[in-house]
Amino acid sequence: MARQRPTALLIDLDGVLRRWDPEVGAAVDRKYDLPAGTLLDTAMRWPLLQPAITGQRSHADWLADVAGALAETVGGRERAQAAVDEWAAHRGTVDPEALAFVRAVRANGVRVGLATNSTDALDADLATLDLVDEVDVVVNSSVLGVHKPTKDYFQQACLAVETPPQRVLFVDDDDRAVRGARVAGLSAYRWSGPEGLPYLRAALAR
Structure with a gap:
């Protein structure tokens, strides 16, 4: 069967639309005498x-859980919470090229959904990043109760953009998420940076 041209886009937030400066976390690790990458690695357990x-669990609960996991390493619960709060205060920055792509796609009549594994802090983050009005729908795993790369997540994401899976293009920087989307019947592209934009523009050309 010939592949159908996508008429909707699902795009990931972290690593695609939002960039993180690794030096921010590294600086907090150094300040609290932690090995490089400790805060991020602990939070991602x-x-x-x-x-x-x-x-x-709420975003606040998650940060408290991370602090609890670090308490012995960093020298007590209070110091651990201070380190986690300082690390979490940085909310990243928007990738201007990825955002320009999203705007162009929407201007061309393609429905765009933000497809992300996130906590209940997502709405506040989108407001901080001025992304609230930049997509047609937000598909947040913490609202759905299921996460990428499960098939259920992608099925619900396709319903959110009101498009059957075979007509949806999914873009993510995580291999597991890309593979999961393909299993669910979507077209999927592994994002490694703006060099992929010409391909994506062509795929969504109408």
């Missing part, structure tokens, strides 16, 4: 992260 991105 699946037993801590999964409840937060599926709505079982």
